[in-house]
Amino acid sequence: MSEPVKVCVTGAAGQIAYSLLYSIAKGDVFGPNTPITLTLLDILPMEQVLGGVVMELMDCAFPLLKKVIPTCDEKVAFTDIDAAFLVGAMPRREGMERKDLLGANVKIFESQGKALDQYAKKTVKVVVVGNPANTNALICSKYAPSIPKENFSCLTRLDQNRAQAQIASRLGIANSDVSKVIIWGNHSSTQFPDVRHAVALVNGKKVPVPEAVKDDSYLKNEFLKTVQTRGAAVIKARKLSSAMSAAKATADHMRDWWFGTEGDNWVSMGVFSTGAYGVPEGVMYSFPVRIKNKQWTIVEGLEINDFAREKMDLTAKELIEEKTMADEVCKA
Numbered sequence: 001m002s003e004p005v006k007v008c009v010t011g012a013a014g015q016i017a018y019s020l021l022y023s024i025a026k027g028d029v030f031g032p033n034t035p036i037t038l039t040l041l042d043i044l045p046m047e048q049v050l051g052g053v054v055m056e057l058m059d060c061a062f063p064l065l066k067k068v069i070p071t072c073d074e075k076v077a078f079t080d081i082d083a084a085f086l087v088g089a090m091p092r093r094e095g096m097e098r099k100d101l102l103g104a105n106v107k108i109f110e111s112q113g114k115a116l117d118q119y120a121k122k123t124v125k126v127v128v129v130g131n132p133a134n135t136n137a138l139i140c141s142k143y144a145p146s147i148p149k150e151n152f153s154c155l156t157r158l159d160q161n162r163a164q165a166q167i168a169s170r171l172g173i174a175n176s177d178v179s180k181v182i183i184w185g186n187h188s189s190t191q192f193p194d195v196r197h198a199v200a201l202v203n204g205k206k207v208p209v210p211e212a213v214k215d216d217s218y219l220k221n222e223f224l225k226t227v228q229t230r231g232a233a234v235i236k237a238r239k240l241s242s243a244m245s246a247a248k249a250t251a252d253h254m255r256d257w258w259f260g261t262e263g264d265n266w267v268s269m270g271v272f273s274t275g276a277y278g279v280p281e282g283v284m285y286s287f288p289v290r291i292k293n294k295q296w297t298i299v300e301g302l303e304i305n306d307f308a309r310e311k312m313d314l315t316a317k318e319l320i321e322e323k324t325m326a327d328e329v330c331k332a
């Protein structure tokens with residue numbers, strides 16, 4: 001067995017963490033042969049609940065789980081960690097947009113950025129889940145200047161999984177038979193779920209998704225809207241935001257970052273923009289990426305038509321507005 005991977009999950013007493021910790025401890029993320037030590041960060045009022053989560057992790061008797069350290073101290077949580085799952089943040093309620101959480105949540109990511117900068121390994125891989133995820137990830141990275149910007153990302157894999165499942169259901173095929181769906185931009189209702197380059201396996205043949213679906217109007221309207229507003233639909237139904245599916249997507253995101261993407265497949269992640277595809281520099285924008293040796297690279301050369309351009313610019317504009325708002329909150 002290899003050396004244990006040191007992993008931190010924040011918001012560890014919350015609902016996403018409840019499913020995510022199970023996946024991580026079971027070996028779904030870092031592999032079936034990698035031992036894990038876990039630090040679990042939450043806030044003081046949640047200390048007792050966190051204690052219950054620790055008891056349950058112990059009672060699972062996971063073979064890979066070597067140590068669990070619950071804490072309310074960022075230094076204890078982040079010291080020498082290899083991977084950080086930054087989940088801890090307030091969730092939205094019915095009727096809110098995710099950016100309405102900026103005022104409440106962005107300071108958490110300023111503080112955690114500073115702590116990561118001081119205590120984590122410089123190779124740490126960070127995925128931000130807490131909303132608004134893109135801008136929180138940007139702020140976190142800004143306050144951790146000694147850690148490469150490429151080591152920060154935000155979760156848009158849930159949107160990718162949602163889009164993939166919608167197409168699979170529409171075509172009556174397995175989820176695993178749909179690939180190369182792209183999420184561009186913000187994890188918000190302005191995101192652009194793009195299947196123009198996606199591929200479906202239909203009756204043993206690889207077919208471009210638009211050709212398989214044969215309904216451009218559906219792809220440009222109902223499909224887009226369904227994926228863009230899926231989070232809100234789950235909140236309306238459950239009175240709580242997505243948790244099981246968010247945890248699954250978070251595990252998918254980090255597993256692919258850790259082990260790489262297969263063949264010419266790609267996945268979507270929110271990463272720091274340096275101007276690819278005409279996206280403004282300096283925002284955390286979701287792009288299609290391929291991953292090798294724990295380094296992601298943006299897939300190049302995909303054709304962007306007028307429809308896509310308009311959608312990609314709209315979501316970029318929102319991210320620039322969020323960045324300005326976040327900087328103001330951090331200055332105050």
Ligand SMILES: NC(=O)C1=CN([C@@H]2O[C@H](COP(=O)(O)OP(=O)(O)OC[C@H]3O[C@@H](n4cnc5c(N)ncnc54)[C@H](O)[C@@H]3O)[C@@H](O)[C@H]2O)C=CC1
Nearest residue numbers: 011013014015016042088089090091129130131133155246
């Ligand atoms: N990016 C994505 O795809 C998704 C993002 N989310 C977001 O993830 C976040 C967490 O959602 P849930 O687990 O459902 O919420 P939850 O309310 O069940 O749990 C959040 C936990 O974070 C803790 N927390 C608050 N401040 C903290 C801090 N400074 N340090 C450490 N822990 C802290 C809370 O005490 C609580 O235990 C929310 O912001 C939600 O909107 C949810 C679903 C999908």
Ligand SMILES: O=C([O-])CC(=O)C(=O)O
Nearest residue numbers: 092131158231232241242
């Ligand atoms: O919608 C929310 O507030 C939670 C979330 O980010 C999602 O489910 O995609």
